Amino acid sequence: MPAGSSAKRERQYEHVKEGAEKRGASSGRAKEIASRTVNKERARSGEAKTSSKTSTRDKKSASQRGGERSHSGAQGPTKDQLYEEAKKKGVEGRSAMNKEQLRKALGR
Structure with a gap:
């Protein structure tokens, strides 16, 4: 987590990391997933100083979508x-x- 992150983002990071580890991701991969998730949320909410267009383009955050796009392709x-x-x-x-x-x- 970047220095100066809010307590909410710290909690979010831990929650996402623990969830990824429960799903079988390695510790390093879980940290990467959590960092990317939190950074994207920070960019969308305007907390990040710099962010890519793809980080801010979505109209809704992942939590607001509620898995709307998850598993979109029928396998x-x-x-x-x-x-x-x-x-x-x-x-x-x-x-x-x-x-x-x-x-x-x-x-x-």
């Missing part, structure tokens, strides 16, 4: 799910197939 079933379906159907060579090959073998 379909996971590779493990496709593998299990292929196993049930007796598809030969399924263990060596990637996700796309499993999809094709199952006719998807």
Whole structure:
């Protein structure tokens, strides 16, 4: 955190960092995610002295969006799910197939 950050931003940093660590991110990666998140929020609210256009362009912050753009692309079933379906159907060579090959073998 930059020197002189508000107590609110310090709490936000810790909260984001702990959440990332709970999701399995390494300590270094969790710190990076937390720093980027807090810096972007500081830029949007005018707390940062300098900021990029992309940091200030959004109309709403992540917390205000409430996950609006999260997981926007429908990915379909996971590779493990496709593998299990292929196993049930007796598809030969399924263990060596990637996700796309499993999809094709199952006719998807």
